[in-house]
Amino acid sequence: MDYQRPNGRGTAEDVANLARRAGQLAGWAARTGFDLTRKLPGIDTAERGLKQVERGLLSELRRRLDEVDDPYHAALTAASAMNRADVGSRAVETTVTLVPARDHVEPLRAAMAELLNHSIGFGRERAREYLYAIILRQLTPDEARILSALSDGSPFPAIDVAERTAIGGTGRIVLRNASTVGKAAGVSLPDQVPGYVTRLIGLGLVELDEEVPALETQYEILLTDESVREVEKQVKRIKVIRRTIHVSRLGAQFWQACDPSLG
Numbered sequence: 001m002d003y004q005r006p007n008g009r010g011t012a013e014d015v016a017n018l019a020r021r022a023g024q025l026a027g028w029a030a031r032t033g034f035d036l037t038r039k040l041p042g043i044d045t046a047e048r049g050l051k052q053v054e055r056g057l058l059s060e061l062r063r064r065l066d067e068v069d070d071p072y073h074a075a076l077t078a079a080s081a082m083n084r085a086d087v088g089s090r091a092v093e094t095t096v097t098l099v100p101a102r103d104h105v106e107p108l109r110a111a112m113a114e115l116l117n118h119s120i121g122f123g124r125e126r127a128r129e130y131l132y133a134i135i136l137r138q139l140t141p142d143e144a145r146i147l148s149a150l151s152d153g154s155p156f157p158a159i160d161v162a163e164r165t166a167i168g169g170t171g172r173i174v175l176r177n178a179s180t181v182g183k184a185a186g187v188s189l190p191d192q193v194p195g196y197v198t199r200l201i202g203l204g205l206v207e208l209d210e211e212v213p214a215l216e217t218q219y220e221i222l223l224t225d226e227s228v229r230e231v232e233k234q235v236k237r238i239k240v241i242r243r244t245i246h247v248s249r250l251g252a253q254f255w256q257a258c259d260p261s262l263g
Contacts, residue, residue, distance in 0.1 A: 147205060150246060158178065158208065160175065161232075163236075164239040177198045180221060207248040210244065211244065
């Protein structure tokens with residue numbers, strides 16, 4: 001299977017095609033209940049084959065995301081081309097640039113120039129695709145699972161655990177953004193859920209909100225979580241701050257664009 005373009009670089013169209021194929025593969029597995037048929041004769045071999053294809057597609061997709069429109073990669077490529085310019089002549093495409101190219105520009109400065117030059121020709125849709133590609137490249141598989149669990153807009157309980165001061169106030173936060181959403185999503189590293197949630201909030205995909213009394217049972221379950229109990233052993237007096245998390249407007253738009261079940 002030939003994924004490589006003649007010039008060795010991926011294109012935005014290639015990435016979109018790979019994303020659709022990976023999404024269709026995941027959607028097929030979900031629709032056919034693949035997990036429920038593992039005990040059928042020969043299904044283990046088929047499952048290994050499916051996972052191998054899926055891994056190949058996702059690995060190639062991640063590689064393309066690492067290359068397509070990456071300003072740092074473009075800057076290094078441009079520098080390499082500049083070094084080869086004296087070896088032979090080549091046609092040079094004339095474009096309008098916001099920041100003129102200079103010889104021997106440091107890669108970081110050249111990467112910023114690349115971004116500024118991109119801003120000239122980017123329309124609304126192209127800019128949105130670029131933003132989503134950058135976000136997607138930063139997500140871990142577990143974080144993708146959490147976002148999937150939140151994608152229908154349902155709130156999940158979240159808590160911060162702080163030290164209680166002598167006068168009953170709130171001291172330093174010793175655990176931030178613990179949540180039951182990790183178990184609901186079936187993440188591989190449950191102990192990393194607070195970090196996952198914090199990163200998703202930082203990316204603007206998830207928002208914090210006030211406590212929801214209707215989730216009282218889930219809050220009680222969350223207080224028995226291993227990460228919370230571990231912190232309780234380290235702090236003499238704790239104060240639990242209850243909140244909820246839900247998908248943000250950006251998160252909902254991002255999921256709509258990337259949802260593999262719609263592929």
